[in-house]
């Protein structure tokens with residue numbers, strides 16, 4: 001049975017099979033989770049991302065999709081990069097946000113990752129309100145958990161406000 005859990009902390013410190021990165025479509029790094037993952041994992045991750053860009057992802061990774069690379073020096077085997085939607089007040093982009101979780105966990109499952117750490121995608125630079133992001137993230141993750149393919153799906157929330165919003169019992 002898959003356990004849906006949450007911790008308050010830094011996603012780069014999680015001892016799991018795979019860590020999900022809130023990347024941008026360039027895959028070449030940025031701030032927030034993305035910056036922390038590249039800093040912590042070292043240049044191997046960027047090298048793998050550059051290879052993807054030189055190959056089938058020449059145009060970048062589209063929003064809502066996911067792709068895996070090495071985790072470099074992180075205490076994980078893989079980083080699964082996904083691109084969240086920028087929040088909009090005029091357009092409902094929640095299907096794309098749900099797709100980030102679904103696609104990341106589909107890739108995780110293909111790799112055979114049984115424990116996965118997930119950030120609160122799109123709730124930083126991309127501006128998604130925490131409570132709404134949590135609702136979308138938890139629903140999509142619960143669906144993937146029902147497959148029985150995972151031992152633990154762990155939300156890693158940076159601060160207390162995010163931790164409170166991502167309540168798996170809600």
Ligand code: AR6
Nearest residue numbers: 010011022024030031032033034036122123124125126158
């Ligand atoms: N561990 C866990 N959560 C974190 C960490 C960390 N080390 N650092 C930040 N957070 P963001 P986005 C939280 O901005 O909104 C990047 O520049 C943070 O408090 O990382 O999807 C990319 O390159 C927030 O709740 O991702 C893209 O350009 C959540 O993680 C863009 O930002 C997500 O914040 C993506 O924006």
